[in-house]
Amino acid sequence: MKDILEAPFLVELVRTTANMYAHGWDERNGGNISLLLSEAEAAEYLDASNVLRTIPTGFHAPELEGRYVLVTGTGKYFKNVAYAPEVNLGVVRLRDEGGTAELLWGLTDGGSFTSEFPAHMMSHVARLKVDPAHRVVMHCHPSNLLAMTYVHDLDERAFTRTLWQMCTECIMVFPDGVNVLPWMLCGTNEIGEATAEKMRSARLVVWAQHGIYGAGRSLDETFGLIETAEKGAEIYMKIAHLPWKQTITDEQLHMIARRYGVTAREGYLELRGAQRAMTTIGG
Numbered sequence: 001m002k003d004i005l006e007a008p009f010l011v012e013l014v015r016t017t018a019n020m021y022a023h024g025w026d027e028r029n030g031g032n033i034s035l036l037l038s039e040a041e042a043a044e045y046l047d048a049s050n051v052l053r054t055i056p057t058g059f060h061a062p063e064l065e066g067r068y069v070l071v072t073g074t075g076k077y078f079k080n081v082a083y084a085p086e087v088n089l090g091v092v093r094l095r096d097e098g099g100t101a102e103l104l105w106g107l108t109d110g111g112s113f114t115s116e117f118p119a120h121m122m123s124h125v126a127r128l129k130v131d132p133a134h135r136v137v138m139h140c141h142p143s144n145l146l147a148m149t150y151v152h153d154l155d156e157r158a159f160t161r162t163l164w165q166m167c168t169e170c171i172m173v174f175p176d177g178v179n180v181l182p183w184m185l186c187g188t189n190e191i192g193e194a195t196a197e198k199m200r201s202a203r204l205v206v207w208a209q210h211g212i213y214g215a216g217r218s219l220d221e222t223f224g225l226i227e228t229a230e231k232g233a234e235i236y237m238k239i240a241h242l243p244w245k246q247t248i249t250d251e252q253l254h255m256i257a258r259r260y261g262v263t264a265r266e267g268y269l270e271l272r273g274a275q276r277a278m279t280t281i282g283g
């Protein structure tokens, strides 16, 4: 059995938590990450027959039966993960159609996985239906995205369009846009279900006055998604109160999408000149 502390997935998760903390996205015990592991990956480092504890999850997700998940612990500080991964992280396997988590490694102080486990697991289910290569769900509290939910309309199309206009790369990185949930009580199955529903059409879901959820195929991709959205929000918060002289136009957003081979969320951009003319003639 290889040492799990040297497993690439664990090393990368530890680095990611440290980096997120350094970005100021995870004050105190803010933020949580879950990463789906393949059975083969887990088998290299863990004895699957050695269940340390079982923890009830309080939700039902038959799609996740038998899945292995590396996850951050509840009440744990991202800033401390690198110093004691085995206390702050855990690997669980889901049983009883998602209702039970079998702890196979970590959470050595008797702790449990993140209180946002339902939102994470339901988001995994939603994203796996859209993208079989999906693996990561990440939640954190980036300051500018949070600030933006106080002063910007929470309409998803408007919110996304503003972020796309704030830096040229935004539409390349998240052409599927950003979905938005109004303020809801966190840690519940209700916000988990609402987040998962929003995850069907976008990899980023903002929780108003709280933070953001990101989903992706790797830790790097998911981190980069949140990083880019937060950069857009930072620009917005720097200029929202100033008179604007110009912005990135829809015509320019179309140019970026065409050049970089991405498809902007349907209906989020105004039609291009030629399309508009056709529509006018046709209609």
Ligand SMILES: [Zn+2]
Residues within 6 Å of the ligand: 030, 031, 139, 140, 141, 186, 210, 211
């Ligand atoms: Zn949070």
